[in-house]
Amino acid sequence: MYDWRFIQSAKKLIQLGSLLTFIGFILVTSSCAVGPGMGTKDDQIQVVSILPVPDSPKLPAVIKRLMNLADEQFNQSKTSDSIVTLERAIRIKPRYPEIWSRMAAVYAHLGKMPQAKQYAERSNSYINNSHPLKSFNDDLINSANR
Amino acid sequence: MPSKTRKKSNKKSKPRSSFKKILINKVTGSLLLFIFLISSLYIVYLDMKITDKISGKIWSFPSSVYARPLELFKSKKIGMADVIAELQSLDYIKVDTRPNKPGQFRVNNYSNIEFVSREFEFGEVIRSSKGVRLYIDNGVIKNIQELNSNQSIAVFRLEPIKIAGIYPKQKEERELIKLEDVPDDLILALLAVEDRRFYNHWGIDPISIARALFANIVAGKTVQGGSTLTQQLVKNIFLSSERTLIRKINEAIMALLLEFHYDKSVILETYINEVYLGQNGSNQIHGFQLASHFYFSKPLQRISRDQMALLVGIVKGPSWYEPRRNPSRSKSRRNQVLALMLEQGVISQYQYNKYSVAALGISKKPRLSSNRYPALMGLVRRQLQQDYNEDDLKTAGLKIFTSIDPIVQDKAEASVESMIPRLESNKLKTSLLQTAVIIASSEQGEIQALVSDRKPKFSGFNRSLDAVRQIGSLIKPAIYLTALQQSDKYSLASMLKDEPLHIKTSNDDVWSPMNYDKEYLGDISVFEALKNSRNVPTVRLGLDIGLSAISDSLHNLGVTRDIPAYPSMTLGAFNLSPLDVANMYQTFAADGYHIPLRVIREVLDKENQPLKRYPLSFSKSLGDKPVHLVNHTLHQVTQSGTAKVLSKTLSTKVAGKTGTTDDTRDSWFAGFSGEHLAVVWIGRDDNKSTGLTGASGALRLWADIMQHINTDDLSLSLPEGVTEHWVDMKTGGLSDKRCQGAVKLPFITGTEPKEKASCTTGGLFNQLKNLFN
Numbered sequence: 001m002y003d004w005r006f007i008q009s010a011k012k013l014i015q016l017g018s019l020l021t022f023i024g025f026i027l028v029t030s031s032c033a034v035g036p037g038m039g040t041k042d043d044q045i046q047v048v049s050i051l052p053v054p055d056s057p058k059l060p061a062v063i064k065r066l067m068n069l070a071d072e073q074f075n076q077s078k079t080s081d082s083i084v085t086l087e088r089a090i091r092i093k094p095r096y097p098e099i100w101s102r103m104a105a106v107y108a109h110l111g112k113m114p115q116a117k118q119y120a121e122r123s124n125s126y127i128n129n130s131h132p133l134k135s136f137n138d139d140l141i142n143s144a145n146r
Numbered sequence: 147m148p149s150k151t152r153k154k155s156n157k158k159s160k161p162r163s164s165f166k167k168i169l170i171n172k173v174t175g176s177l178l179l180f181i182f183l184i185s186s187l188y189i190v191y192l193d194m195k196i197t198d199k200i201s202g203k204i205w206s207f208p209s210s211v212y213a214r215p216l217e218l219f220k221s222k223k224i225g226m227a228d229v230i231a232e233l234q235s236l237d238y239i240k241v242d243t244r245p246n247k248p249g250q251f252r253v254n255n256y257s258n259i260e261f262v263s264r265e266f267e268f269g270e271v272i273r274s275s276k277g278v279r280l281y282i283d284n285g286v287i288k289n290i291q292e293l294n295s296n297q298s299i300a301v302f303r304l305e306p307i308k309i310a311g312i313y314p315k316q317k318e319e320r321e322l323i324k325l326e327d328v329p330d331d332l333i334l335a336l337l338a339v340e341d342r343r344f345y346n347h348w349g350i351d352p353i354s355i356a357r358a359l360f361a362n363i364v365a366g367k368t369v370q371g372g373s374t375l376t377q378q379l380v381k382n383i384f385l386s387s388e389r390t391l392i393r394k395i396n397e398a399i400m401a402l403l404l405e406f407h408y409d410k411s412v413i414l415e416t417y418i419n420e421v422y423l424g425q426n427g428s429n430q431i432h433g434f435q436l437a438s439h440f441y442f443s444k445p446l447q448r449i450s451r452d453q454m455a456l457l458v459g460i461v462k463g464p465s466w467y468e469p470r471r472n473p474s475r476s477k478s479r480r481n482q483v484l485a486l487m488l489e490q491g492v493i494s495q496y497q498y499n500k501y502s503v504a505a506l507g508i509s510k511k512p513r514l515s516s517n518r519y520p521a522l523m524g525l526v527r528r529q530l531q532q533d534y535n536e537d538d539l540k541t542a543g544l545k546i547f548t549s550i551d552p553i554v555q556d557k558a559e560a561s562v563e564s565m566i567p568r569l570e571s572n573k574l575k576t577s578l579l580q581t582a583v584i585i586a587s588s589e590q591g592e593i594q595a596l597v598s599d600r601k602p603k604f605s606g607f608n609r610s611l612d613a614v615r616q617i618g619s620l621i622k623p624a625i626y627l628t629a630l631q632q633s634d635k636y637s638l639a640s641m642l643k644d645e646p647l648h649i650k651t652s653n654d655d656v657w658s659p660m661n662y663d664k665e666y667l668g669d670i671s672v673f674e675a676l677k678n679s680r681n682v683p684t685v686r687l688g689l690d691i692g693l694s695a696i697s698d699s700l701h702n703l704g705v706t707r708d709i710p711a712y713p714s715m716t717l718g719a720f721n722l723s724p725l726d727v728a729n730m731y732q733t734f735a736a737d738g739y740h741i742p743l744r745v746i747r748e749v750l751d752k753e754n755q756p757l758k759r760y761p762l763s764f765s766k767s768l769g770d771k772p773v774h775l776v777n778h779t780l781h782q783v784t785q786s787g788t789a790k791v792l793s794k795t796l797s798t799k800v801a802g803k804t805g806t807t808d809d810t811r812d813s814w815f816a817g818f819s820g821e822h823l824a825v826v827w828i829g830r831d832d833n834k835s836t837g838l839t840g841a842s843g844a845l846r847l848w849a850d851i852m853q854h855i856n857t858d859d860l861s862l863s864l865p866e867g868v869t870e871h872w873v874d875m876k877t878g879g880l881s882d883k884r885c886q887g888a889v890k891l892p893f894i895t896g897t898e899p900k901e902k903a904s905c906t907t908g909g910l911f912n913q914l915k916n917l918f919n
Contacts, residue, residue, distance in 0.1 A: 062219035065300035080759070084269065084748075087590075087762055092217055092301070094589035095820075095861060118764060125737060125770055128866060 063093050067102060074106060082106050097126040101133050104140050117144035192396065193403050195384060207543025207752060211526055212306035213550045214594070214747075215268070218280060219301040222287045223856035228553050229259055229280065235307045235552060236264075237443045237509075245293075248275040249444075257283055260293055266305035267754045269547070278302055285856065307552055309518045311429075312527070312539045323435040325415040329447060331492060332434065332454040333414070338490040339458050339483055341375040345410060349376045349401035376401040379417045423457065424464045431464075441469060443509035451493060452501035455483040469508050477506055520605030521598035522550055522745070525725075528611070529746050533758060543752035548745050549592035554822075557854040558583050558595040559602040565847045566600045569828065569838060579836060581847065582609035582724040582827045584743075585855075588818050590762055591732050591741030607831075614721040615812045615829060619679045619840065620805035621700075621718035623734060623776050625688045626676045628699040630772040630894075632691065637897040638673040638775055639878040642683035649689070649713050657713060659685045662806070662839075671878050673891055676779045677787035679804060681717055688716030702767040704729035704740045718805065727816055728825040734780065734801075735818035737865075738773035739764045770865045771894045777801055778862060778892050780817070788841055789815070795849050799859040802848070804840030811835055813843030820858035824848055867895050874903030881905060 066089040073082040083106055089099045104119035120137040127133055216232050218224075230253065234240075238251045238261060245252050251261035260279045265272065277293025290299040337344050343351050351374050358372035373381070380400040385393055404413060422430060423437035431440050437457055438446040449457075459479035460467050469476040481502045488498040526548060530539055538544070562581055570579050577600075585595040598610045607613070629636040644667040649657045661681045675683040688696055696716065697709040706729075710720050722730075725743065733740045741764040749757045780801035784792040788804045802817020813828040813836055826844040830836055836843060864870065872888045874881035878899055881888040885905040 060219075060221065061300040062221075080756075081271070083761060084759070088217070088303075090762065091587065091590060091592070092219065094587075115763075118766065121766065122739065122764070125865070 059096065059098060060093060063089050063096055063099065066092070067099065070102065070106075074109075079106055079110055095126055097123040097131070097133055097137075100126070101137055104137065108140055108143070113144040117141050120144075189399060189403070192400050193407075196400060196403050197407060207541060209312040209539050209542065209544040209546055210308050211310040211312065211523065211546045211548060213309050213548060213552050214592075215266075215306040216304040216553075217301060218278075218287060218290055218304065220287055220289060223285055223858075224282070224287060224553075225285045225856075226253070226257070226259065226282050229282070231556075232304065232307070232553065233261060236305060239443070245277065247448075257281060262293070263302075264305055268303070269748045269750055269754075269756050269759070273303060273305070276302070306547065309548075309550060309552065310523050310526075312530075312546075321433060321435040321439065322419050323433070323446060325411055325418070327447065328415075328418055328434070329454065331451050332446065332458070333418075334490070334492040335451075335454055335458045335483060335487050336418075336461075337375075338486045338492055340378070340461065342490070344375055344414070347374055347376075347405075349403075349405035350374060350398050373397075374401065375417050376404055376413055379413060379420060380404060382420050382422065383416075421461055422464055423460050424468060441508050450501075450504075450507070451487075451497065452480065452484065452504045453507055455487060455501065456480040456506060459483040469506050473506055473508075480506070518552075519550065519555055519596075520603065521608050521610060522555065522593075522596045524598070524605075524608045525593065525596060525611060525745050526550075529744065530749075534749075544757065545750040545752075545754065546746060547748045547750070549587070549590075549594055549747055550745065551594035554585055554855050555595040555597075558585055558597050558851050561847060561850040561854060562597050562600060562602055565850050566828070569843055569846065578830045578832070578834075579828055579838075580609060580613075580831055581829075582613060583824065583847070583851065584610050584724050584728040585822055585824045585851070586728060586732060586743055588732070588735040588821055588823050589741075591736070591743045591764075592747075593728075593743055593745040594822070609827070610724045612723060613827070613829075614723050614726075615827065615833075616720065616807040617718040617722050617727060618805035618807040618812060618814060619681075619718060620727055620730075620803055620814050620816055621696075621716065622676055622679060622684055623780060623803055624699050624703055624730070625684055625691070625696055625716060626672060626779070627703075627768070627772055627776045628695050629672065629687055629691050630775050631699075631769060633772070633894045633897045636672060636687075637893055637899070638671065638779065638891045639873045639893070639899050640672045641669045641878045642672060642675050642687055644668060644670045644675070644680055644683045647682050647685060649685075651713070659714075659717060669876075671873075671875055673779055673782070673889070674875055676776075677782050679783075679788045685713065685716045689713060699768075700730065702740065703733045704742065718807070724825050724827045727814070727827075728823065731803075731816040731818065731825060732823050733768065734773060734777055735823040736764070737777070738768040738770045739766050740768075771868050774862070774865050774868055775892055775894070777860075781860060781862060784817070789817070789845055791841065791845065792849055796852055798852065798857055799862075800852065801860055802845075804845055806839040806841075809835045810837055810839060813838040814840050815844035815848040817848060817852075818860065819852065820860045822852070822855065822857045824851060826851070864892060868892050869895055869898065871898050873899060874905070877901070877903045879903030 066085055070082045070085040070089070073079070073085060083103065086099055086103045086106065089096075090103070093099070100119050100123035104116045104123060107113075107119060108116035117140065120140040123133060124137050218229075230251075233251050236249075238249050241250045241252050243252070245260055245262045248262050248264040251259060253259050258279060258281050260277070262277045263273070263275055265275045267273075278299065279291045279293050279296075280287060281289040281291075290302055291297060292299055341351075341354075343354060347354075351372065354374065355372035377397050380397050384400060385397055419433040419435070421434070422432055423434065424431040424440060426440060431437050434457055435446050437460070438444060438449055438453075441457070442449050442453055456469060456476060456479075459476065459482065460469070462479070466472070467476040467479045484493065484498055484502050487493045488495065493501070526546065527539075530546065534544070562583060566579050566581055567577075570577060579600060581597065581600055583595065583597040584593065586593045596610050598608045599606060630638070644661070646666060647659055649659075651657050659681050662679070666682065667680070670680060670683055672687070674680075675687070693711040693713070693715060697711060700709050705722065705726055707722060707726060709715060712719075729743050732743060741762070744760055746760050748759045751757050780803055781799065783789050783804075784796075784800050784802055786793070789802055792800060792802070798819050800817050800819045802815060805814030805816070806812070811829060811833055814826065816825045818824070826848045828836060828838060828843045828847065838844075870890050870892050872881045872883045872885070873879070873891050874885060875887050875889055879901040880899050881903045882905050883890065885903070
């Protein structure tokens with residue numbers, strides 16, 4: 001009699017446990033689906049687009065080559081490799097705003113908006129208001145500020 | 147009675163003796179059981195020792211520190227001699243014909259160099275071997291081509307030079323090689339000499355032991371060993387080399403256990419990577435792969451059969467047969483091995499005849515670099531210790547990629563070695579001058595070179611990092627920057643008073659700062675006061691803007707030490723290290739972006755997997771406009787100010803500031819071009835007078851370094867919101883460019899002077915001169 005009651009209560013406990021686990025699972029998955037992380041990612045994707053490497057004769061071949069390589073890596077989702085390649089380009093020719101701007105876009109894609117803003121500002125420091133990159137950089141800075 | 151007694155005793159002795167027997171049997175049995183148990187436990191212990199070690203981390207791998215990889219691209223400034231030096235540091239071999247193997251280069255008529263690079267695994271990409279032709283003219287790369295197709299290459303990255311290792315106490319070095327990559331001939335030679343029946347025994351070989359025993363008895367001394375490769379491996383990894391019976395028993399048991407657990411190929415591969423083959427200074431050379439680099443400057447796969455025979459011969463006695471010290475002894479040992487290879491059918495008679503007369507082919511200097519740059523390594527270690535424990539650094543085989551530039555470092559060292567004695571002979575008759583030099587990239591804050599002693603290879607007190615000294619006038623740009631940030635109050639044309647000044651200090655003393663020339667110039671512009679490093683107007687300015695504001699600026703510039711808030715701090719009467727100064731001036735060099743100086747770029751683990759990257763990070767806490775005004779003035783310092791000698795000695799456009807402390811104890815110069823920031827300190831360890839000012843000491847060394855490194859002009863493009871105007875320096879009013887004493891200065895828009903100065907044209911001559919300016 002005692003054993004039977006023990007088994008009954010153990011069964012109830014297991015049922016209760018399963019129910020609680022199920023409820024917990026539902027709560028966790030639903031919070032992930034509507035949580036702030038998801039919304040932030042959408043915002044980031046909106047502001048990021050990788051511009052084509054400019055075909056300007058002013059841009060040295062070495063920088064074009066490295067920017068193209070960084071784009072290939074970016075398109076293959078190797079974003080950290082892409083950053084390494086862009087840093088290589090910065091070491092070689094640090095005063096080309098195109099590289100800093102590209103770096104800003106990659107950081108924005110990664111959701112690292114403070115870094116993205118810094119790189120966009122650095123890019124702006126090498127150009128005047130009429131430069132085609134200015135509005136791209138400003139959009140990034142504004143997104144980061146939001 | 148006696149018989150009775152005897153009988154009695156006999157009667158009693160029967161059970162007693164059987165009891166004794168039982169007792170003895172029991173004791174013996176227990177003893178045997180105990181011995182058996184202890185032996186079993188001991189064997190289990192040895193077994194655990196083996197499996198733990200072999201399945202875990204067998205060896206300690208020192209970490210390797212690499213210089214920056216040299217980037218080659220069209221328009222890069224680099225001399226042919228620098229490219230050759232880089233290739234030689236990488237152990238490339240100069241050939242007379244067109245290079246066709248990785249690691250070869252050829253120089254054609256000093257404007258064209260061809261090489262075949264080696265494959266190298268960078269963190270983000272594997273760069274395969276490639277044939278490259280470089281055209282260099284007048285110190286500039288004019289073209290880069292692929293060697294076979296003649297197609298242009300936009301950029302090519304050479305593999306980085308290994309500049310140091312971080313070693314465990316034992317200082318073992320090794321390079322691992324997989325068994326499938328080991329040449330078959332080397333394995334055959336090794337087995338022919340060391341263990342012919344390797345594939346036929348279980349760890350110990352009674353036949354070999356009997357043969358060795360017989361040979362030794364016949365010879366009357368030990369002439370042959372009977373140890374198998376497995377026993378040798380056990381001895382090398384687990385045991386000492388002492389000749390005792392216990393050690394021999396342990397060796398035999400462990401060899402059997404090793405063979406029981408592991409395949410022959412695992413044992414052979416472990417042996418090939420473990421065996422001790424020589425000594426490089428205090429570092430032990432382990433394994434055939436590293437030994438091949440050490441003796442022949444080639445990987446194992448590229449050495450000839452006679453060189454393999456030499457390596458196998460060295461196993462018997464790495465010190466006795468050391469080929470650089472004992473070439474004839476090692477040659478005869480090599481030929482013994484070749485004879486055994488012939489006997490075993492590994493080589494033919496023809497090959498034996500050919501190889502046995504061949505030269506040893508030992509490379510002149512060992513490829514392995516010990517610590518080439520001790521002071522730089524001090525910095526690398528300090529930065530690494532923030533993220534890694536010392537034990538991992540010494541044993542985990544990390545690959546540490548740095549920004550160290552051997553070309554810049556070597557030139558900085560050469561300048562120090564030539565200039566310091568010259569400066570001494572001018573002012574001092576002693577050899578007490580010491581120095582510290584730091585060179586970093588202007589825009590990225592990557593340290594490229596660091597010298598901390600007048601003898602740069604000397605590994606002692608690291609002055610660049612640890613010598614904290616008064617900075618003198620190096621503080622001034624921070625004070626003027628603080629003032630120019632208050633743009634409603636100060637511009638470069640604002641006037642200051644260069645007149646006697648007496649300040650009551652907190653302990654009721656009176657401090658009267660003096661100019662270096664002990665004179666007073668009356669009214670002087672902010673621009674002239676900084677350009678000519680006037681002390682008294684600077685103190686007045688500093689007290690006006692506030693000591694705490696200056697302290698804040700210093701922290702924004704990257705100084706992390708506490709700054710004292712007393713008036714004499716405005717003349718740099720507080721201590722900073724050369725590294726602190728470099729951090730501060732780096733912010734000026736990068737147009738107001740503070741980039742903490744760094745030397746490590748990336749760390750990979752033993753399998754080339756990235757562990758940690760140190761990306762470029764920066765912050766902007768200073769406005770680019772006031773920074774531009776200061777940088778403009780610092781450039782003028784090198785044209786007509788305290789460092790005007792640079793306008794004659796240096797063809798590159800630079801900016802910088804001299805610094806001298808009381809009694810000429812410290813001589814400083816901190817300056818930058820478009821590509822490099824460099825800080826130089828000269829002083830004495832006993833803090834006595836050097837007799838050198840910033841201009842007569844540190845500046846001369848700085849100029850010598852900058853003359854020798856390839857560097858770009860300083861860029862002083864006007865930021866948005868800054869305009870230039872001609873100003874009269876006597877009054878600070880707007881002027882015409884033809885007026886005498888007129889200077890063109892940058893102003894933050896809206897802060898330019900409102901008053902016009904009365905113009906004196908300076909006569910016809912000046913007007914004509916200005917027409918051509």
